[in-house]
Amino acid sequence: MHVSRRKLFAVVAAAGLATSGLAACGDGTQDDEAGGAAGDTIVLGFAQVGAESGWRTANTKSIQDSAKAAGIDLKFSDAQQKQENQIKNIRSYITQKVDVIAFSPVVESGWEPVLREAKEAGIPVVLTDRAIDSPDTSLYVTFLGSDFIEEGKRAANWLVQEYQGKNETVNIVELQGTTGSAPAIDRKEGFAQGIAANPNFKIIASQTGEFTRAKGKEVMQAFLQSNPDIDVLYAHNDDMALGAIQAIEEAGKKPGVDIKIISIDGVKDAFQAMVDGKINVVVECNPLLGPQLMDVVKKVVAGETVEKRILTEEGVFTQDQAAAALPNRQY
Numbered sequence: 001m002h003v004s005r006r007k008l009f010a011v012v013a014a015a016g017l018a019t020s021g022l023a024a025c026g027d028g029t030q031d032d033e034a035g036g037a038a039g040d041t042i043v044l045g046f047a048q049v050g051a052e053s054g055w056r057t058a059n060t061k062s063i064q065d066s067a068k069a070a071g072i073d074l075k076f077s078d079a080q081q082k083q084e085n086q087i088k089n090i091r092s093y094i095t096q097k098v099d100v101i102a103f104s105p106v107v108e109s110g111w112e113p114v115l116r117e118a119k120e121a122g123i124p125v126v127l128t129d130r131a132i133d134s135p136d137t138s139l140y141v142t143f144l145g146s147d148f149i150e151e152g153k154r155a156a157n158w159l160v161q162e163y164q165g166k167n168e169t170v171n172i173v174e175l176q177g178t179t180g181s182a183p184a185i186d187r188k189e190g191f192a193q194g195i196a197a198n199p200n201f202k203i204i205a206s207q208t209g210e211f212t213r214a215k216g217k218e219v220m221q222a223f224l225q226s227n228p229d230i231d232v233l234y235a236h237n238d239d240m241a242l243g244a245i246q247a248i249e250e251a252g253k254k255p256g257v258d259i260k261i262i263s264i265d266g267v268k269d270a271f272q273a274m275v276d277g278k279i280n281v282v283v284e285c286n287p288l289l290g291p292q293l294m295d296v297v298k299k300v301v302a303g304e305t306v307e308k309r310i311l312t313e314e315g316v317f318t319q320d321q322a323a324a325a326l327p328n329r330q331y
């Protein structure tokens, strides 16, 4: 009997079996042709969040480059930070009968219906970069990405060290990422946990800057107008921090000195800002998920087991390390 990759996945998944190498022999059935590629070529549908940040640009490039290198036929879409678009794009991959769907969920909630459709069609789904909040973990094969709570804690740890032994109030403003997204929720929470033990740390304003430079600048301008006494900016990503730097300079203050800046991601522009003394610390979040994603996709198609959670490894960089690290930054 001829069994397509998708049906095989459904069978393996339903039986809860981990079968190695079973589907390694591509079958070249019509189902495969329907995926848009002939024979053994794996077709991957990737529903990207958007192009909101330097991190995202690097992430997209990594996925495109590594699909090419792995000989995987990539169907790519950009949802412009809108969940409705992303759902539409995922549905279109289901209709096209791709072999695997991967996506970076713009927000955490509201994915069950479309992921159930994928499951019923026997198409495995891989979450990359951002998680969903559904308790039904059978809706996806694995989640590949960073630990955003840990990143928030690392950001807070730097602050705790910086003010160690000083008994003064520290007024913090926070630029949050996209409302409802895993990195915005978790980076907020991790940071709050990290500063909780010391009541001197006060978050006096916290608002979304949607992970973009333009919005980061706009919200920082508003923060500066209503709060004359800001000591620290905690930005959930570099782009918002870079936008905020402009607002701070336009207000006649020195970023990195008058207002200390903590950021997350670690794109080159943020390293340059550290070298220039304008950002104090960057918690790294690695966007180069492409190679790991292609490995996972190949394994899933081959019927091999993959870990339910694949973590990426990341560091923390301060101004004194920035100049040495800058030439080697890949994004």
Ligand code: GYE
Binding pocket: 052, 053, 054, 055, 056, 129, 130, 183, 211, 236, 237, 238, 239, 264, 265, 285
């Ligand atoms: O930090 C931000 C991007 O989901 C980790 O999304 C990602 C975040 C990243 O827009 O720059």
